[in-house]
Amino acid sequence: MYTIKEVSEIMEVSEHTLRFWAKSGFFPFITRDKNNNRQFSEDDLGWVRIVKCLRSVGTDNKSIKKYVDLCIVGDSTIKERYDIIRSTKEKALQQMQELKTQLELLDYKEKFYENLIENNLEDIWNPMNNKMQKV
Amino acid sequence: MYTIKEVSEIMEVSEHTLRFWAKSGFFPFITRDKNNNRQFSEDDLGWVRIVKCLRSVGTDNKSIKKYVDLCIVGDSTIKERYDIIRSTKEKALQQMQELKTQLELLDYKEKFYENLIENNLEDIWNPMNNKMQKV
DNA sequence: AACTTGCTTGATAGCTGCTATCAAGTTGTA
């Protein structure tokens, strides 16, 4: 059993966010000790993991709650949950592509500035130069 | 010259967001036509591109404004801007790694559900089974 | 000329998902 602080460190999610998620119903089977403090089991860590995963690819909290609720219902919702995972994966792959595109621009900018620094060239970004950005 | 609608379509950023960014000072050299409508030049598209890039890797708007202001100052801020691009790139690479990790989990879940569906196995996610999630 | 359609503007209100602050309670160590 883990305390909220331990889970926060293990999963790299703030305690605040964990409480917020708990309040949102994302950890349906969590137990409490005699002082009312949350006790996270290994299974609960699994819930944290999938919630973190869904959030980090931009799934909104309402949809996450829906997924959690489907899990609770059981067998009859397997196909529906499978479809959610599939479309989430699709979204993640698109984000990967987008990130690659942005990295290309950052690479270009990086080289642009390196060139300026190494060769003491004028800064075409400077609006006073009448030579604005060409990329 | 492009209208805000055209820019919205080309750059895949909502008109709302473009106006919000404009108001935030992210497009410092934008001009207006005789009806006070914004006219985006090719250079302005470049500003939209870099702002979108910085936002999509999680740079906050205050930091973006700072970067834009450094660009306006000119030559003397080249090193500073270079450092910002470098650290932004670093952040983007970390996000790429994080995304890969999350994709692994999604792959696992996908196969988990495929296995359930193909073999008509019981749903160990179902809490009534007393066999909660093991991943 | 009047009307409609389609675009634009700025102001403002509302939303999501945290994030920070707070008082209050429990536990362990000195």
Added chain:
DNA sequence: TACAACTTGATAGCAGCTATCAAGCAAGTT
């Protein structure tokens, strides 16, 4: 007995959109 370190829930605040609104202009139709 005090304190430090943890926990709780409630509440307020924040960033970054997102949606709604009235108002204005331009071009085309009747």
